[in-house]
Amino acid sequence: MSKPSLARGTRDFGPEIMVKRTFIFDQIKTVFQKFGFLPIETPSIENLSVLMGKYGEEGDQLLFKILNSGDFIKDVQPDDLQKGPKAVLPKVAEKGLRYDLTVPFARFVVMNRNEIQLPFKRYQIQPVWRADRPQKGRYREFYQCDADVVGTDSLLCEAEIVLMLHEVFEKLNIREFVIKVNNRKILSGIAEVIGAAGRESELCVAIDKLDKIGKEKVEEELLQRGFAADSIGLLQPVFSLGQTGDDLFDVLKTWLSASEEGMKGVEELQAIWKLVGLYGLHSPKIEFDPTLARGLSYYTGAIFEVKALNVQMGSISGGGRYDNLTGTFGMPGVSGVGISLGVDRIFDVMEELKLFPEQARQANTKVMITNFDEECRNHALPVLTRLRAEGINAEIYPEVSKLKKQFDYANKKNIPYVLVIGPEEMEKQSYSLKNMVTGEQSQGSVEQLTAILHV
Amino acid sequence: MSKPSLARGTRDFGPEIMVKRTFIFDQIKTVFQKFGFLPIETPSIENLSVLMGKYGEEGDQLLFKILNSGDFIKDVQPDDLQKGPKAVLPKVAEKGLRYDLTVPFARFVVMNRNEIQLPFKRYQIQPVWRADRPQKGRYREFYQCDADVVGTDSLLCEAEIVLMLHEVFEKLNIREFVIKVNNRKILSGIAEVIGAAGRESELCVAIDKLDKIGKEKVEEELLQRGFAADSIGLLQPVFSLGQTGDDLFDVLKTWLSASEEGMKGVEELQAIWKLVGLYGLHSPKIEFDPTLARGLSYYTGAIFEVKALNVQMGSISGGGRYDNLTGTFGMPGVSGVGISLGVDRIFDVMEELKLFPEQARQANTKVMITNFDEECRNHALPVLTRLRAEGINAEIYPEVSKLKKQFDYANKKNIPYVLVIGPEEMEKQSYSLKNMVTGEQSQGSVEQLTAILHV
Numbered sequence A, B: 001m002s003k004p005s006l007a008r009g010t011r012d013f014g015p016e017i018m019v020k021r022t023f024i025f026d027q028i029k030t031v032f033q034k035f036g037f038l039p040i041e042t043p044s045i046e047n048l049s050v051l052m053g054k055y056g057e058e059g060d061q062l063l064f065k066i067l068n069s070g071d072f073i074k075d076v077q078p079d080d081l082q083k084g085p086k087a088v089l090p091k092v093a094e095k096g097l098r099y100d101l102t103v104p105f106a107r108f109v110v111m112n113r114n115e116i117q118l119p120f121k122r123y124q125i126q127p128v129w130r131a132d133r134p135q136k137g138r139y140r141e142f143y144q145c146d147a148d149v150v151g152t153d154s155l156l157c158e159a160e161i162v163l164m165l166h167e168v169f170e171k172l173n174i175r176e177f178v179i180k181v182n183n184r185k186i187l188s189g190i191a192e193v194i195g196a197a198g199r200e201s202e203l204c205v206a207i208d209k210l211d212k213i214g215k216e217k218v219e220e221e222l223l224q225r226g227f228a229a230d231s232i233g234l235l236q237p238v239f240s241l242g243q244t245g246d247d248l249f250d251v252l253k254t255w256l257s258a259s260e261e262g263m264k265g266v267e268e269l270q271a272i273w274k275l276v277g278l279y280g281l282h283s284p285k286i287e288f289d290p291t292l293a294r295g296l297s298y299y300t301g302a303i304f305e306v307k308a309l310n311v312q313m314g315s316i317s318g319g320g321r322y323d324n325l326t327g328t329f330g331m332p333g334v335s336g337v338g339i340s341l342g343v344d345r346i347f348d349v350m351e352e353l354k355l356f357p358e359q360a361r362q363a364n365t366k367v368m369i370t371n372f373d374e375e376c377r378n379h380a381l382p383v384l385t386r387l388r389a390e391g392i393n394a395e396i397y398p399e400v401s402k403l404k405k406q407f408d409y410a411n412k413k414n415i416p417y418v419l420v421i422g423p424e425e426m427e428k429q430s431y432s433l434k435n436m437v438t439g440e441q442s443q444g445s446v447e448q449l450t451a452i453l454h455v
Helices: A015-034 A056-062 A078-083 A085-092 A102-111 A156-171 A184-193 A200-207 A210-224 A229-234 A248-255 A260-278 A343-352 A374-389 A403-412 A423-428 A446-454 B015-034 B056-062 B078-083 B085-092 B102-111 B156-171 B184-193 B200-207 B210-224 B229-234 B248-255 B260-278 B343-352 B374-389 B403-412 B423-428 B446-454
Strands: A045-047 A065-067 A093-097 A120-129 A141-150 A177-183 A286-288 A302-308 A317-322 A336-341 A367-369 A394-396 A417-420 A431-435 A441-444 B045-047 B065-067 B093-097 B120-129 B141-150 B177-183 B286-288 B302-308 B317-322 B336-341 B367-369 B394-396 B417-420 B431-435 B441-444
Touching: A015 A120, A015 A141, A015 A156, A015 A343, A045 A102, A078 A085, A078 B078, A085 A093, A102 A120, A102 A141, A141 A156, A141 A343, A156 A177, A156 A260, A156 A302, A156 A317, A156 A336, A156 B374, A177 A184, A177 A260, A184 A200, A184 A248, A184 A260, A200 A210, A210 A229, A248 A260, A260 A286, A260 A302, A260 B374, A367 A374, A367 A403, A374 A394, A374 A423, A374 A446, A374 B156, A374 B260, A403 A417, A417 A446, A431 A446, A441 A446, B015 B120, B015 B141, B015 B156, B015 B343, B045 B102, B078 B085, B085 B093, B102 B120, B102 B141, B141 B156, B141 B343, B156 B177, B156 B260, B156 B302, B156 B317, B156 B336, B177 B184, B177 B260, B184 B200, B184 B248, B184 B260, B200 B210, B210 B229, B248 B260, B260 B286, B260 B302, B367 B374, B367 B403, B374 B394, B374 B423, B374 B446, B403 B417, B417 B446, B431 B446, B441 B446
Parallel strands: A177 A286, A367 A394, A367 A417, B177 B286, B367 B394, B367 B417
Antiparallel strands: A045 A093, A065 A093, A065 B065, A120 A141, A141 A336, A177 A302, A302 A317, A317 A336, A417 A431, A431 A441, B045 B093, B065 B093, B120 B141, B141 B336, B177 B302, B302 B317, B317 B336, B417 B431, B431 B441
């Protein structure tokens, strides 16, 4: 006999939370599908050869590895132990757990290149696993919701991501949010005009921390990384951009005029702004943020991040364009753009701001029938069958026991109606329906009560 | 650059298969909910202390274990290597992947005993992992769909399982199936009356193989297991039961009259038959099968198994009653009964018998708008927005390219309608909608064409 526990950083989801999470997933799926994205799923288990080296050194360490089956130590020699875990790992594990949905998607595209039609729009909603240190809001097993288009560099895709985000958050009742947008090419242009051409990756890593550590520390870090003081001086507009009343695109075009790449980035940004308007979205909640880099070096064009307002919470969505997602698997030149929604954080935002609608706060069972005694029960069973045939989620209390206990059960399970079928009701074939929220009682035939239950 | 591959025994699901699988899951969920079951989810990763020892020795071996993070070999001594994998395992792995949904559910019930209301009806649809040798129809990662009621021994639950199975398969268009029913107490009674009281587990294991190895081999195995020849002689009715015209329950009652336990089993069986009728299910597809044991020693009452007819396939569903599911976690006396649906096999049955309805064979996108040139595109974008606002899944081809290529795309993606917006259509504000299945063309305003798309 063991006292059971959850593995660290993992969670159970009981019915109440499941109903709310399902509500979120359903809204997201509906919107993704409305925009023409189709679902795929990839296995939780991938070969380590697919996963390793794709997420940087830290990612390699955070990958959960699966021990080989059978005699997993047969190839391990005593002196391997002294060489350390890196030497032993390839001998004891060849599989790992999915770390994100992007790399498995790239593998999927490459392996199915002859079956799928480009441009390929897919969405994917599945858990991922990371051996991170668990903390508030950070779990070792959590869901990602990704939508990507690959095989086209049309900026319509970027505009549709902006539209899609608006529609998702509207459906989720999250009205106060901002979509921050940047462009990797603008970052490249900035690197160029400050005299640090080609070093935008390092620049990104440092600037990305602006929110967390402030301007001074960012400058310090840049100095440490070997950026010249002059370069850092030329970087100043990045810290004030968007805070002045000037037209952003004009300011950028002036600043970056010497960089072809940078100018292209500004044009792309401007095109997205224009397209969003052409689609008919007025006062879009988008904001250019030149400090947005998301630490991810594989973005090559637009970069997105969504913050919910009025609540302390990291970004609830992020994404961007990448030009060479599948190159690592031998299929170069496939450009794509995608967005990932953080369901756990969205859930927390909705809980904190009390945004879940009634339908996501009710259990799925609509009515419980009481169980008086065998005779009443036998009379109740066909009634139950009729309710279900009407599409009403219904159950009968499985045992003959005190009515109070049965009502308590319905109450605890948030069942909104209880149908009482006792000896009297049975005789009259007129049953008593109690609304558990208002306390209201209705009397009538199955047809009459069904009408109430259908409301 | 690596050539990517799938881990052995795992699968990708592309959009077409996903749409079909989602259809199956949705039907099952709808029925489960209609019967008052609520969803829960448990983590994929569980502590090995929760999983080990629950599935027998073979199960322990088939569990996927997860390598500890960081320096996983720090506690391994060179002489541990000589002791073999069993000595090393506890030092390098403390977590594993979910092997079924039953043990995690038992853990959930015990850990949430103060929050949940008994009787507790839950359903759970999640993947499980087994390091089995992959073969046709057997995967290392596959979904289970379970519904269980715990905390009551009411036979209404057994009857509802029978009803639920009928409704699930009806919704899935699988009309030809049989639900085989047995009862562990009948097996105990049989053991008793053949003079092998208490040995029903061994009897189960042998009899369970009747379908696979035949009567003679079963008898051989029983001899080897030390059953007396006399006992085996007395066992004969088991092989002919149900093949005679006599009333089954009468035959059983006569045969097992000396066994109190056996008689109780027959009564339970008879009660389930009666209840199913009281619910209003006429000609239920249920069949008593005294050789059904499902090899699982934890069943204590009813045992269920469903076979699809007209197709070569193992059972597509199975389950039964267990009296001590949570005892292993220190919470004795919780009786439960449940059913598990094998989605992969159900999928294969439906494919083979061509049972998927049209809605499960269509992609989710309803209409694609063509992309002629920038001007036409700009005119098309608000049209696209209007279609989506009407709840129509719609997309625009993202690039300006040859119409043939655009139609090919729609065709390949099974999009049933293409809306052509060229210069002429733009000018007249009258667009051309092509039905990709019939080839039919309609001309009209957005309102007029929306009406067609809504059908």
